[in-house]
Structures are given as structure tokens and as C-alpha cells.
Amino acid sequence: MTAVATPVREERGLGRRSLLSFAGSATSALLGFLLVVVLARFLGDADSGIVLQAIAVFMIALGFARFGMDSTAVWLLPRLADDEPQQLRATAWFLIAVSGVAGSLCAVVVWIGAGIAAQGNPADPLPPVVRVSAVFLPIAAMLLTALAVSRALGRIAEYVLIGGIGLPAARLLAVLAAVLLGAALSGVMLAWALPAAIALALALVVVARQLRGLGASAGARFFGTELPTRTLGFAGPRVISAALEQMLLWISVLVVGAVAGAAAAGVYGAASRFVAAGMIVDSAIRVVFAPVFSRMQHRGAEGEVRELHRTATSWLVLFSAPVFLLLAIFAPVALSVLGPDFTSGAATLAVMCVGALVAFLAGNVQTILLTAGRSGLAAINKAVVVAVNVALIPPFVAMWGIVGAAWAWTIACVIDAVLAWCEIRFLLRVRIAPDAGLAALVACVGSVGLPAVIARTVIGPSLTGLLVAAAIGLVLFAAVCRLGRIPLRLVGFTPPAPRPPEHRRPGQHSRRSARPAHHTQKSGTP
Numbered sequence: 001m002t003a004v005a006t007p008v009r010e011e012r013g014l015g016r017r018s019l020l021s022f023a024g025s026a027t028s029a030l031l032g033f034l035l036v037v038v039l040a041r042f043l044g045d046a047d048s049g050i051v052l053q054a055i056a057v058f059m060i061a062l063g064f065a066r067f068g069m070d071s072t073a074v075w076l077l078p079r080l081a082d083d084e085p086q087q088l089r090a091t092a093w094f095l096i097a098v099s100g101v102a103g104s105l106c107a108v109v110v111w112i113g114a115g116i117a118a119q120g121n122p123a124d125p126l127p128p129v130v131r132v133s134a135v136f137l138p139i140a141a142m143l144l145t146a147l148a149v150s151r152a153l154g155r156i157a158e159y160v161l162i163g164g165i166g167l168p169a170a171r172l173l174a175v176l177a178a179v180l181l182g183a184a185l186s187g188v189m190l191a192w193a194l195p196a197a198i199a200l201a202l203a204l205v206v207v208a209r210q211l212r213g214l215g216a217s218a219g220a221r222f223f224g225t226e227l228p229t230r231t232l233g234f235a236g237p238r239v240i241s242a243a244l245e246q247m248l249l250w251i252s253v254l255v256v257g258a259v260a261g262a263a264a265a266g267v268y269g270a271a272s273r274f275v276a277a278g279m280i281v282d283s284a285i286r287v288v289f290a291p292v293f294s295r296m297q298h299r300g301a302e303g304e305v306r307e308l309h310r311t312a313t314s315w316l317v318l319f320s321a322p323v324f325l326l327l328a329i330f331a332p333v334a335l336s337v338l339g340p341d342f343t344s345g346a347a348t349l350a351v352m353c354v355g356a357l358v359a360f361l362a363g364n365v366q367t368i369l370l371t372a373g374r375s376g377l378a379a380i381n382k383a384v385v386v387a388v389n390v391a392l393i394p395p396f397v398a399m400w401g402i403v404g405a406a407w408a409w410t411i412a413c414v415i416d417a418v419l420a421w422c423e424i425r426f427l428l429r430v431r432i433a434p435d436a437g438l439a440a441l442v443a444c445v446g447s448v449g450l451p452a453v454i455a456r457t458v459i460g461p462s463l464t465g466l467l468v469a470a471a472i473g474l475v476l477f478a479a480v481c482r483l484g485r486i487p488l489r490l491v492g493f494t495p496p497a498p499r500p501p502e503h504r505r506p507g508q509h510s511r512r513s514a515r516p517a518h519h520t521q522k523s524g525t526p
Contacts, residue, residue: 313360
């Protein structure tokens with residue numbers, strides 16, 4: 001199949017939805033950062049390290065608790081909307097229910113495990129905090145699956161408002177209230193976990209309304225068809241893959257805590273939260289593009305997948321690189337916001353920023369792999385990179401401290417991206433471009449990175465230097481985006497040109513209105 005460029009009209013639709021998703025991801029990242037600030041300022045490095053380790057355990061367990069149902073929703077529901085729309089209602093509720101059952105089982109396992117750990121070391125403050133969070137695993141699993149169902153069915157606003165803004169805001173306010181009231185660490189954890197119950201109730205209402213709006217049939221038969229087997233067949237490997245993804249994000253905090261102590265885990269965890277905040281563009285693009293990739297691959301539109309990957313990669317690098325460059329160059333300034341105890345993680349933050357940028361050059365390759373139905377390959381990839389990460393952290397920390405843990409994480413992330421890219425190129429035989437993000441990276445280094453280096457050299461690693469670098473970089477970045485909007489694939493963010501008015505005699509009908517609209521390509525995006 002020859003390459004078919006994504007139509008500008010469709011790309012504009014993706015651009016608008018990406019901006020909305022980015023706004024939600026940016027708000028979520030900001031609120032998450034403020035949460036880390038609250039923990040660091042009120043609890044200090046050691047106690048905040050305990051809470052962050054408990055959150056790490058919760059997030060890793062949540063990878064199992066979802067049972068792959070959120071990813072299955074994004075993969076399966078757009079295909080059913082094309083082929084079997086009468087099955088949407090039954091399939092959506094099946095996915096949410098399975099994640100609730102799996103989450104309950106995981107909650108029992110985590111509760112028992114924390115109890116065993118407490119018996120082995122009664123003085124350890126971590127197990128009681130973990131036990132508090134375990135109760136909310138089924139709620140969080142159903143919440144993530146319900147939100148995934150919502151966006152798979154074409155809605156982004158509700159996903160953003162509930163998952164990207166409402167839940168992080170409620171958590172921040174609840175934790176702030178807990179620490180101001182002098183709550184114990186278990187109380188702080190309860191305050192963090194409890195808002196998920198309210199978010200779940202709202203998400204279920206949204207899904208029910210969406211299904212009614214789509215006219216999804218309530219009487220369609222689900223069990224006794226191939227859908228349960230198809231669903232669980234995709235989800236099985238995805239359970240392992242999702243859990244390993246969370247381990248890649250969070251296990252470093254646990255291993256650093258075990259090797260170097262709770263204070264080191266607090267510093268490393270704070271640095272990693274800055275990097276997570278810088279990944280908001282990746283999250284925003286994945287939310288919007290994943291269902292589109294799934295539909296295109298289902299229709300065999302390889303050319304469109306290739307072009308969409310180019311666009312997504314260019315946007316990913318272009319809008320995330322400025323954040324990572326500023327964080328890396330002014331790492332001491334960023335971490336000083338948390339307190340003087342955290343500035344020791346400056347080199348750690350810089351290394352992780354560079355690692356994230358290199359991995360982003362491959363684009364959303366993991367998303368393409370999953371939406372192609374290759375959840376098994378994704379699981380194998382995650383197993384490899386988590387094994388590499390866990391194996392490298394102890395010797396690297398012994399040699400270089402928590403900077404060594406950052407290098408281990410960076411190596412693992414790059415391996416993850418390279419494996420997925422090679423599998424798409426050589427196993428799926430989709431000829432995605434290896435240089436899709438290079439132009440965007442060069443643009444960002446020239447417009448943001450170079451002025452930031454000059455500002456740090458001349459003014460120093462201070463808040464003034466950071467503000468000057470950000471101001472100059474913003475102006476130059478905007479100019480580069482304007483001048484290079486075509487090679488940077490930014491046409492999707494520009495408003496459509498107004499049509500000239502049609503001049504016709506009274507009573508004469510427009511030719512355009514007399515003909516049915518037609519599309520520029522057979523397989524348009526949703």
C-alpha cells in the first residue's frame with residue numbers, strides 16, 4: 001500500500017483533541033508536582049520517602065489489578081464500533097467488571113504481603129501504610145478501565161476532567177488537609193487513595209451516558225460469542241506488560257530505598273516525579289492517538305499508520321524536549337523548590353531527562369505495538385527492560401549513588417524503545433521512520449537548549465537564570481514553530497482558512513450543498 005498522508009482536516013481534529021488532552025495532562029502533572037512539594041515540605045525526605053514507596057507499591061499492584069482491561073478497551077472498542085456496534089455495551093461493562101474482580105484479588109494479596117512484612121520487621125513503618133492503600137486497588141482498577149472505555153468510545157473531555165484534573169486536585173487537597181491536621185503516615189495515604197472512589201462513581205455515569213448516546217444495544221449476546229476469548233487473549237499478556245510498566249516507573253524507588261535508605265528513596269522519588277511531569281506530552285498524545293492507531297491497523301491502512309507515527313513523534317519531541325532541557329540544565333533550581341535536602345538529586349534529574357528525550361525519539365512505538373494486538377511482544381519487552389533495570393541498580397548505586405539508579409533507568413528506557421521500534425519495523429513490517437523526531441529535537445536544542453546553557457553560564461544556576469532562559473526560549477521556540485510548521489508537522493494546530501463567500505443569484509442553490517460530502521480517503525480517523 002502506498003503512503004497516504006493524514007488529511008489536514010483530520011490532523012486538525014487530532015491537534016485539537018491533543019491540546020485538550022495536553023491541558024489535562026499538564027494540570028495533572030502540576031498537581032502531582034505540588035503533591036510532592038507538600039509531602040517534602042511537611043514530612044521531610046525520610047517520611048516522604050515512606051509515602052512515595054507506598055505509592056510505588058500501589059502503582060505496581062495496580063498494573064496487575066487492571067488485568068489489562070484498560071488497554072484492551074482502547075484496542076478492542078474502536079474495532080467493535082466498526083464491525084459489531086451492537087456488542088459495545090456488553091463488552092464495555094465486561095471490561096470494567098473484570099478489572100474490579102482482579103483488583104479485589106490483588107488487594108487481598110497486597111494486604112497479606114504487607115502483614116507478613118510487618119511481622120518480619122515490626123518497626124518498619126512501610127507495611128501499615130501499604131495496607132491502607134490496598135483497600136482501594138479494585139476502585140482504582142475500575143476507574144482506569146472506565147476512563148479507558150470513555151476515550152476508546154471517542155470522548156476526551158470527560159477523561160481529562162475526571163482523570164487528569166479532578167482526581168489529582170482532590171488528592172492534593174486531601175493530603176494537604178491530612179498533613180496540616182497532623183495525621184500519621186497511614187492517614188496521609190488514606191487521604192491520597194480515597195478520592196478515587198468519587199472519581200469512579202463519576203466515570204461510571206459518563207460511560208453509561210456514552211453508551212446510551214451511541215445507541216449501543218442492551219440485549220446483544222456477549223457470552224457464548226468469541227468476544228470473551230478475544231478479550232482475555234489480548235489482556236493476558238497485557239496484565240504482565242502493564243505491571244512491568246509500572247515497575248519500570250516505580251521499582252527504582254523501592255530498590256533505592258532498600259539499598260540506600262528511605263532518605264535516598266525520597267530524593268530519587270522526587271527527581272523521578274519531575275521527569276514524570278515532563279512526560280505529560282507523551283500521555284496526552286497516547287490518549288488521543290491510540291484509538292486512531294487501532295482503527296487504522298484494523299483497516300490495514302499501513303500508509304496512514306506510518307504518516308500518523310511521523311506526526312505523533314514530531315509533536316511528542318517538539319513539545320516535551322523544552323521541558324526536559326530546562327529541567328536538565330537547571331536541575332538544582334527545580335529541586336530546591338522541595339527543600340535543601342533534595343538538591344543532591346540534581347545530577348540524577350539531569351540524567352533521567354536526557355534518557356527520556358532519547359527514548360522519545362522512537363515515538364509512541366509501544367502504542368503501535370499494542371494497538372496491533374501484539375500484547376505478548378509488549379510483555380516480553382517489559383520483562384527484559386525491568387530485568388535490566390533491577391539488575392543494574394544495585395551495582396550502579398554502589399558505584400555512583402542515586403545517579404547510578406538514574407543511569408540504570410535511562411538504559412532500560414532506551415532498550416524498551418529500541419525493542420518496540422525493531423519489532424514494528426521487522427516483525428510487523430510497518431516502515432516507520434527512524435528519524436521522525438530529529439527535526440523537532442534540533443529545533444528545541446537550538447531555540448531552548450542553547451539559550452538555557454548560555455543563561456546558566458552567565459547568570460548561574462539560579463531562579464533568575466531559569467526565568468531568563470525560559471523567557472528567551474519561549475520566544476525563539478514560538479518563532480521556530482511558526483517558520484517550520486510544515487516540516488515540524490504543525491499544520492494540525494492551525495485554524496482552517498476561511499472560505500471565500502459564494503456569489504450566486506437569488507434562488508440559485510450552491511453546488512456544494514447539492515452534493516453529498518465525500519471524504520478524501522476511505523479510512524478516516526474518528
